[in-house]
Amino acid sequence: MSDNEQQPAPGRGKVLEALARAERKVFTRPTPKSAKSQMKFLLTRAKGSTKALAERLGVSRRTVERYRAGQLTTPQKRLQAALVEETESEWQPQVRAHARERAATSSGMMVDVMAHFGFTCEGSSDDGRERTITTAISPTYAKQILELQEAGATDEDLHPIVAEAIIESYFTDWGTRAAGLRADFTDIQSIEFRF
Incomplete structure:
Protein backbone atom coordinates (compact mmCIF):
# COMPACT_ATOMS: atom_id res chain seq x y z
CA MET A 1 0.00 0.00 0.00
CA SER A 2 1.52 3.34 -1.02
CA ASP A 3 1.48 6.60 0.96
CA ASN A 4 -1.34 7.85 -1.27
CA GLU A 5 -3.48 4.82 -0.48
CA GLN A 6 -2.93 4.68 3.28
CA GLN A 7 -6.03 4.16 5.34
CA PRO A 8 -6.78 6.98 7.77
CA ALA A 9 -5.71 6.44 11.34
CA PRO A 10 -8.54 5.42 13.67
CA GLY A 11 -10.61 8.50 14.49
CA ARG A 12 -9.17 10.44 11.55
CA GLY A 13 -10.76 11.01 8.19
CA LYS A 14 -9.11 11.33 4.81
CA VAL A 15 -8.73 15.12 4.94
CA LEU A 16 -7.13 15.13 8.40
CA GLU A 17 -4.84 12.25 7.46
CA ALA A 18 -3.82 14.09 4.25
CA LEU A 19 -2.94 17.19 6.30
CA ALA A 20 -0.83 15.04 8.64
CA ARG A 21 0.99 13.46 5.67
CA ALA A 22 1.67 16.92 4.23
CA GLU A 23 3.26 17.96 7.52
CA ARG A 24 5.42 14.82 7.60
CA LYS A 25 6.74 15.65 4.13
CA VAL A 26 8.29 18.92 5.38
CA PHE A 27 10.47 17.18 7.98
CA THR A 28 14.15 17.80 7.39
CA ARG A 29 15.27 14.67 9.26
CA PRO A 30 13.71 11.19 9.36
CA THR A 31 11.65 10.31 12.42
CA PRO A 32 12.93 7.61 14.80
CA LYS A 33 12.00 4.17 13.44
CA SER A 34 12.64 1.59 16.17
CA ALA A 35 10.33 1.24 19.17
CA LYS A 36 13.29 1.92 21.48
CA SER A 37 14.27 5.16 19.75
CA GLN A 38 10.63 6.29 19.51
CA MET A 39 10.15 5.60 23.22
CA LYS A 40 13.33 7.50 24.13
CA PHE A 41 12.26 10.46 21.99
CA LEU A 42 8.76 10.54 23.48
CA LEU A 43 10.21 10.31 26.99
CA THR A 44 12.31 13.42 26.33
CA ARG A 45 9.14 15.20 25.17
CA ALA A 46 7.36 14.00 28.34
CA LYS A 47 10.24 15.43 30.40
CA GLY A 48 11.29 11.92 31.48
CA SER A 49 7.93 10.99 33.01
CA THR A 50 7.31 7.32 32.31
CA LYS A 51 3.90 7.67 33.97
CA ALA A 52 2.78 10.47 31.63
CA LEU A 53 4.04 8.63 28.55
CA ALA A 54 2.45 5.35 29.63
CA GLU A 55 -0.92 7.10 30.01
CA ARG A 56 -0.52 8.79 26.64
CA LEU A 57 0.25 5.46 24.92
CA GLY A 58 -2.25 3.41 26.91
CA VAL A 59 0.35 1.01 28.36
CA SER A 60 1.94 0.37 31.75
CA ARG A 61 4.95 2.27 33.08
CA ARG A 62 6.86 -1.01 33.11
CA THR A 63 6.20 -1.46 29.37
CA VAL A 64 7.63 2.01 28.68
CA GLU A 65 10.70 1.19 30.76
CA ARG A 66 11.24 -2.14 28.97
CA TYR A 67 11.13 -0.53 25.52
CA ARG A 68 13.44 2.26 26.65
CA ALA A 69 15.92 -0.31 27.96
CA GLY A 70 15.66 -2.38 24.78
CA GLN A 71 14.24 -5.41 26.61
CA LEU A 72 11.18 -5.32 24.33
CA THR A 73 11.63 -4.51 20.66
CA THR A 74 8.52 -5.50 18.70
CA PRO A 75 5.33 -3.76 19.85
CA GLN A 76 1.85 -5.02 19.12
CA LYS A 77 -0.02 -3.26 16.30
CA ARG A 78 -1.94 -0.87 18.57
CA LEU A 79 1.18 0.24 20.43
CA GLN A 80 3.19 0.47 17.20
CA ALA A 81 0.54 2.73 15.66
CA ALA A 82 0.46 4.88 18.81
CA LEU A 83 4.26 5.18 18.84
CA VAL A 84 4.38 6.24 15.18
CA GLU A 85 1.51 8.72 15.53
CA GLU A 86 2.82 10.27 18.75
CA THR A 87 6.39 10.48 17.45
CA GLU A 88 5.31 12.14 14.21
CA SER A 89 3.04 14.56 16.07
CA GLU A 90 5.96 15.71 18.24
CA TRP A 91 8.74 15.57 15.64
CA GLN A 92 10.35 18.84 14.51
CA PRO A 93 7.66 21.22 15.81
CA GLN A 94 9.51 24.32 14.56
CA VAL A 95 9.81 22.96 11.01
CA ARG A 96 6.11 22.08 11.03
CA ALA A 97 5.13 25.48 12.47
CA HIS A 98 7.23 27.31 9.88
Missing part, protein backbone atom coordinates in the same frame (compact mmCIF):
# COMPACT_ATOMS: atom_id res chain seq x y z
CA ALA A 99 5.59 25.38 6.99
CA ARG A 100 2.10 26.02 8.39
CA GLU A 101 2.84 29.72 8.90
CA ARG A 102 4.18 30.06 5.36
CA ALA A 103 1.09 28.30 3.94
CA ALA A 104 -1.27 30.51 5.96
CA THR A 105 0.41 33.82 5.13
CA SER A 106 2.11 33.66 1.75
CA SER A 107 2.35 30.45 -0.27
CA GLY A 108 -0.93 28.65 0.39
CA MET A 109 -1.11 24.93 -0.34
CA MET A 110 -1.67 22.62 -3.27
CA VAL A 111 -4.37 19.97 -3.20
CA ASP A 112 -4.73 16.84 -5.33
CA VAL A 113 -8.18 15.36 -4.89
CA MET A 114 -10.38 12.72 -6.46
CA ALA A 115 -13.93 13.19 -5.24
CA HIS A 116 -17.50 13.65 -6.38
CA PHE A 117 -18.39 17.27 -7.14
CA GLY A 118 -22.02 18.30 -7.66
CA PHE A 119 -22.91 21.85 -8.72
CA THR A 120 -25.63 24.45 -8.42
CA CYS A 121 -25.31 27.62 -10.45
CA GLU A 122 -27.54 29.81 -12.62
CA GLY A 123 -27.52 28.30 -16.10
CA SER A 124 -25.30 25.34 -15.16
CA SER A 125 -25.90 22.05 -16.93
CA ASP A 126 -22.88 20.39 -15.40
CA ASP A 127 -24.18 17.41 -13.45
CA GLY A 128 -22.18 16.19 -10.50
CA ARG A 129 -19.56 13.55 -11.16
CA GLU A 130 -16.27 12.22 -9.88
CA ARG A 131 -13.36 14.49 -10.81
CA THR A 132 -9.63 14.46 -10.28
CA ILE A 133 -8.42 17.97 -9.55
CA THR A 134 -5.04 19.49 -8.77
CA THR A 135 -5.20 23.14 -7.78
CA ALA A 136 -3.75 25.78 -5.49
CA ILE A 137 -5.43 26.82 -2.25
CA SER A 138 -5.02 30.47 -1.34
CA PRO A 139 -3.30 31.45 1.92
CA THR A 140 -6.67 32.68 3.24
CA TYR A 141 -8.25 29.25 2.88
CA ALA A 142 -5.05 27.47 3.95
CA LYS A 143 -5.13 29.49 7.18
CA GLN A 144 -8.77 28.57 7.83
CA ILE A 145 -8.14 24.87 7.14
CA LEU A 146 -5.06 24.76 9.38
CA GLU A 147 -6.79 26.68 12.18
CA LEU A 148 -9.75 24.29 12.07
CA GLN A 149 -7.38 21.31 12.14
CA GLU A 150 -5.55 22.75 15.14
CA ALA A 151 -8.85 23.40 16.93
CA GLY A 152 -9.76 19.72 16.66
CA ALA A 153 -12.18 19.88 13.72
CA THR A 154 -13.52 16.68 12.19
CA ASP A 155 -13.34 15.74 8.53
CA GLU A 156 -16.97 16.79 8.18
CA ASP A 157 -16.09 20.24 9.55
CA LEU A 158 -13.28 20.59 7.00
CA HIS A 159 -15.19 19.45 3.88
CA PRO A 160 -17.08 22.74 3.31
CA ILE A 161 -13.96 24.92 3.62
CA VAL A 162 -11.89 22.63 1.38
CA ALA A 163 -14.75 22.67 -1.16
CA GLU A 164 -14.86 26.50 -1.06
CA ALA A 165 -11.09 26.65 -1.58
CA ILE A 166 -11.29 24.35 -4.61
CA ILE A 167 -14.26 26.26 -6.03
CA GLU A 168 -12.41 29.56 -5.66
CA SER A 169 -9.24 28.46 -7.43
CA TYR A 170 -10.38 25.77 -9.85
CA PHE A 171 -13.99 26.36 -10.82
CA THR A 172 -14.34 30.16 -10.53
CA ASP A 173 -10.72 30.98 -11.43
CA TRP A 174 -10.25 33.21 -8.37
CA GLY A 175 -13.65 34.88 -8.85
CA THR A 176 -13.28 35.78 -12.54
CA ARG A 177 -16.00 33.40 -13.83
CA ALA A 178 -19.03 31.33 -12.77
CA ALA A 179 -20.23 33.78 -10.11
CA GLY A 180 -22.48 32.15 -7.53
CA LEU A 181 -21.24 28.62 -8.20
CA ARG A 182 -21.64 26.24 -5.30
CA ALA A 183 -20.29 22.71 -5.22
CA ASP A 184 -20.95 19.73 -3.03
CA PHE A 185 -17.76 17.90 -2.19
CA THR A 186 -18.48 14.28 -1.26
CA ASP A 187 -17.20 10.73 -1.54
CA ILE A 188 -13.49 11.53 -1.40
CA GLN A 189 -11.53 8.74 -3.06
CA SER A 190 -8.12 10.28 -2.39
CA ILE A 191 -6.70 13.60 -1.25
CA GLU A 192 -3.19 14.98 -0.80
CA PHE A 193 -2.04 18.41 0.38
CA ARG A 194 1.38 19.97 -0.24
CA PHE A 195 2.81 22.94 1.65
Whole structure:
Protein backbone atom coordinates (compact mmCIF):
# COMPACT_ATOMS: atom_id res chain seq x y z
CA MET A 1 0.00 0.00 0.00
CA SER A 2 1.52 3.34 -1.02
CA ASP A 3 1.48 6.60 0.96
CA ASN A 4 -1.34 7.85 -1.27
CA GLU A 5 -3.48 4.82 -0.48
CA GLN A 6 -2.93 4.68 3.28
CA GLN A 7 -6.03 4.16 5.34
CA PRO A 8 -6.78 6.98 7.77
CA ALA A 9 -5.71 6.44 11.34
CA PRO A 10 -8.54 5.42 13.67
CA GLY A 11 -10.61 8.50 14.49
CA ARG A 12 -9.17 10.44 11.55
CA GLY A 13 -10.76 11.01 8.19
CA LYS A 14 -9.11 11.33 4.81
CA VAL A 15 -8.73 15.12 4.94
CA LEU A 16 -7.13 15.13 8.40
CA GLU A 17 -4.84 12.25 7.46
CA ALA A 18 -3.82 14.09 4.25
CA LEU A 19 -2.94 17.19 6.30
CA ALA A 20 -0.83 15.04 8.64
CA ARG A 21 0.99 13.46 5.67
CA ALA A 22 1.67 16.92 4.23
CA GLU A 23 3.26 17.96 7.52
CA ARG A 24 5.42 14.82 7.60
CA LYS A 25 6.74 15.65 4.13
CA VAL A 26 8.29 18.92 5.38
CA PHE A 27 10.47 17.18 7.98
CA THR A 28 14.15 17.80 7.39
CA ARG A 29 15.27 14.67 9.26
CA PRO A 30 13.71 11.19 9.36
CA THR A 31 11.65 10.31 12.42
CA PRO A 32 12.93 7.61 14.80
CA LYS A 33 12.00 4.17 13.44
CA SER A 34 12.64 1.59 16.17
CA ALA A 35 10.33 1.24 19.17
CA LYS A 36 13.29 1.92 21.48
CA SER A 37 14.27 5.16 19.75
CA GLN A 38 10.63 6.29 19.51
CA MET A 39 10.15 5.60 23.22
CA LYS A 40 13.33 7.50 24.13
CA PHE A 41 12.26 10.46 21.99
CA LEU A 42 8.76 10.54 23.48
CA LEU A 43 10.21 10.31 26.99
CA THR A 44 12.31 13.42 26.33
CA ARG A 45 9.14 15.20 25.17
CA ALA A 46 7.36 14.00 28.34
CA LYS A 47 10.24 15.43 30.40
CA GLY A 48 11.29 11.92 31.48
CA SER A 49 7.93 10.99 33.01
CA THR A 50 7.31 7.32 32.31
CA LYS A 51 3.90 7.67 33.97
CA ALA A 52 2.78 10.47 31.63
CA LEU A 53 4.04 8.63 28.55
CA ALA A 54 2.45 5.35 29.63
CA GLU A 55 -0.92 7.10 30.01
CA ARG A 56 -0.52 8.79 26.64
CA LEU A 57 0.25 5.46 24.92
CA GLY A 58 -2.25 3.41 26.91
CA VAL A 59 0.35 1.01 28.36
CA SER A 60 1.94 0.37 31.75
CA ARG A 61 4.95 2.27 33.08
CA ARG A 62 6.86 -1.01 33.11
CA THR A 63 6.20 -1.46 29.37
CA VAL A 64 7.63 2.01 28.68
CA GLU A 65 10.70 1.19 30.76
CA ARG A 66 11.24 -2.14 28.97
CA TYR A 67 11.13 -0.53 25.52
CA ARG A 68 13.44 2.26 26.65
CA ALA A 69 15.92 -0.31 27.96
CA GLY A 70 15.66 -2.38 24.78
CA GLN A 71 14.24 -5.41 26.61
CA LEU A 72 11.18 -5.32 24.33
CA THR A 73 11.63 -4.51 20.66
CA THR A 74 8.52 -5.50 18.70
CA PRO A 75 5.33 -3.76 19.85
CA GLN A 76 1.85 -5.02 19.12
CA LYS A 77 -0.02 -3.26 16.30
CA ARG A 78 -1.94 -0.87 18.57
CA LEU A 79 1.18 0.24 20.43
CA GLN A 80 3.19 0.47 17.20
CA ALA A 81 0.54 2.73 15.66
CA ALA A 82 0.46 4.88 18.81
CA LEU A 83 4.26 5.18 18.84
CA VAL A 84 4.38 6.24 15.18
CA GLU A 85 1.51 8.72 15.53
CA GLU A 86 2.82 10.27 18.75
CA THR A 87 6.39 10.48 17.45
CA GLU A 88 5.31 12.14 14.21
CA SER A 89 3.04 14.56 16.07
CA GLU A 90 5.96 15.71 18.24
CA TRP A 91 8.74 15.57 15.64
CA GLN A 92 10.35 18.84 14.51
CA PRO A 93 7.66 21.22 15.81
CA GLN A 94 9.51 24.32 14.56
CA VAL A 95 9.81 22.96 11.01
CA ARG A 96 6.11 22.08 11.03
CA ALA A 97 5.13 25.48 12.47
CA HIS A 98 7.23 27.31 9.88
CA ALA A 99 5.59 25.38 6.99
CA ARG A 100 2.10 26.02 8.39
CA GLU A 101 2.84 29.72 8.90
CA ARG A 102 4.18 30.06 5.36
CA ALA A 103 1.09 28.30 3.94
CA ALA A 104 -1.27 30.51 5.96
CA THR A 105 0.41 33.82 5.13
CA SER A 106 2.11 33.66 1.75
CA SER A 107 2.35 30.45 -0.27
CA GLY A 108 -0.93 28.65 0.39
CA MET A 109 -1.11 24.93 -0.34
CA MET A 110 -1.67 22.62 -3.27
CA VAL A 111 -4.37 19.97 -3.20
CA ASP A 112 -4.73 16.84 -5.33
CA VAL A 113 -8.18 15.36 -4.89
CA MET A 114 -10.38 12.72 -6.46
CA ALA A 115 -13.93 13.19 -5.24
CA HIS A 116 -17.50 13.65 -6.38
CA PHE A 117 -18.39 17.27 -7.14
CA GLY A 118 -22.02 18.30 -7.66
CA PHE A 119 -22.91 21.85 -8.72
CA THR A 120 -25.63 24.45 -8.42
CA CYS A 121 -25.31 27.62 -10.45
CA GLU A 122 -27.54 29.81 -12.62
CA GLY A 123 -27.52 28.30 -16.10
CA SER A 124 -25.30 25.34 -15.16
CA SER A 125 -25.90 22.05 -16.93
CA ASP A 126 -22.88 20.39 -15.40
CA ASP A 127 -24.18 17.41 -13.45
CA GLY A 128 -22.18 16.19 -10.50
CA ARG A 129 -19.56 13.55 -11.16
CA GLU A 130 -16.27 12.22 -9.88
CA ARG A 131 -13.36 14.49 -10.81
CA THR A 132 -9.63 14.46 -10.28
CA ILE A 133 -8.42 17.97 -9.55
CA THR A 134 -5.04 19.49 -8.77
CA THR A 135 -5.20 23.14 -7.78
CA ALA A 136 -3.75 25.78 -5.49
CA ILE A 137 -5.43 26.82 -2.25
CA SER A 138 -5.02 30.47 -1.34
CA PRO A 139 -3.30 31.45 1.92
CA THR A 140 -6.67 32.68 3.24
CA TYR A 141 -8.25 29.25 2.88
CA ALA A 142 -5.05 27.47 3.95
CA LYS A 143 -5.13 29.49 7.18
CA GLN A 144 -8.77 28.57 7.83
CA ILE A 145 -8.14 24.87 7.14
CA LEU A 146 -5.06 24.76 9.38
CA GLU A 147 -6.79 26.68 12.18
CA LEU A 148 -9.75 24.29 12.07
CA GLN A 149 -7.38 21.31 12.14
CA GLU A 150 -5.55 22.75 15.14
CA ALA A 151 -8.85 23.40 16.93
CA GLY A 152 -9.76 19.72 16.66
CA ALA A 153 -12.18 19.88 13.72
CA THR A 154 -13.52 16.68 12.19
CA ASP A 155 -13.34 15.74 8.53
CA GLU A 156 -16.97 16.79 8.18
CA ASP A 157 -16.09 20.24 9.55
CA LEU A 158 -13.28 20.59 7.00
CA HIS A 159 -15.19 19.45 3.88
CA PRO A 160 -17.08 22.74 3.31
CA ILE A 161 -13.96 24.92 3.62
CA VAL A 162 -11.89 22.63 1.38
CA ALA A 163 -14.75 22.67 -1.16
CA GLU A 164 -14.86 26.50 -1.06
CA ALA A 165 -11.09 26.65 -1.58
CA ILE A 166 -11.29 24.35 -4.61
CA ILE A 167 -14.26 26.26 -6.03
CA GLU A 168 -12.41 29.56 -5.66
CA SER A 169 -9.24 28.46 -7.43
CA TYR A 170 -10.38 25.77 -9.85
CA PHE A 171 -13.99 26.36 -10.82
CA THR A 172 -14.34 30.16 -10.53
CA ASP A 173 -10.72 30.98 -11.43
CA TRP A 174 -10.25 33.21 -8.37
CA GLY A 175 -13.65 34.88 -8.85
CA THR A 176 -13.28 35.78 -12.54
CA ARG A 177 -16.00 33.40 -13.83
CA ALA A 178 -19.03 31.33 -12.77
CA ALA A 179 -20.23 33.78 -10.11
CA GLY A 180 -22.48 32.15 -7.53
CA LEU A 181 -21.24 28.62 -8.20
CA ARG A 182 -21.64 26.24 -5.30
CA ALA A 183 -20.29 22.71 -5.22
CA ASP A 184 -20.95 19.73 -3.03
CA PHE A 185 -17.76 17.90 -2.19
CA THR A 186 -18.48 14.28 -1.26
CA ASP A 187 -17.20 10.73 -1.54
CA ILE A 188 -13.49 11.53 -1.40
CA GLN A 189 -11.53 8.74 -3.06
CA SER A 190 -8.12 10.28 -2.39
CA ILE A 191 -6.70 13.60 -1.25
CA GLU A 192 -3.19 14.98 -0.80
CA PHE A 193 -2.04 18.41 0.38
CA ARG A 194 1.38 19.97 -0.24
CA PHE A 195 2.81 22.94 1.65
